[in-house]
Amino acid sequence: MRIGDLSAATGASARSLRYYEDQGLLSSSRGTGGQRHYPDTAIERVALIRTLLTAGLSTVTIKDVLPCVSDASARTPWLAARLGEELTRVEAQMEDLRRTRDILAGLVRDYDVAQR
Amino acid sequence: MRIGDLSAATGASARSLRYYEDQGLLSSSRGTGGQRHYPDTAIERVALIRTLLTAGLSTVTIKDVLPCVSDASARTPWLAARLGEELTRVEAQMEDLRRTRDILAGLVRDYDVAQR
């Protein structure tokens, strides 16, 4: 699978895929002409990367965390601490988001009531 | 209340408070010497701004939404649509975050189990 195919399969631009590779999140084998070649499993990997990115993890953090998703032996005490840290951050962010959702939902509800 | 006091009361830097004003999220009266002067209610307002910012709303969006938080008469059909749109976005973001949390929590749990 070449970069265009992976791009089409995941919705990530070719630019982004190269960037993920630069950041060490994604690897590719190169053919004779230097073009990137991906295994089918790359699709799932990119999907995971995008989920984590969308949730606000930085590429650096994802790089730290990704290896142990696919390989349980990659886990170190340091990584355990890192994971816990990120988990805390994500939960705090969810709390902020929950508050915001309540504010917005409250406004929408009030508006609907006013329309009736 | 001057900008330093509001900064201390809210945790937002003076720089940020000026930025919020530039973006039309916050207003101030100016004294003789041009210094900003805030009413006590500004504290709550800044807190709200920060909550929404932290939840990923842009200043532009907040500017759209804020007026109707304090003033129910500011509500227009356009604003209702805008609110609904943002609510949808926030809920989508919560879903991403939830997925990420589950991934991280799963890793942490697996790690803990392996340690036992």
Place this chain on the structure above:
DNA sequence: CTAAAACTTGACACTGATGTGAGGGTCAAG
């Protein structure tokens, strides 16, 4: 073999919230 489509690297641009520093004005206590 040739032309078009897809790929390569490299570089520069943008966005948005915030930091930072310069150069200068204001306010309150001594």
Place this chain on the structure above:
DNA sequence: CTTGACCCTCACATCAGTGTCAAGTTTTAG
């Protein structure tokens, strides 16, 4: 009046992910 703390504006820097353009190479279809 002076001094030190606080404030003003302006402007440039940062970060991270992505867009985009350029110039050149590779692959694929005809």
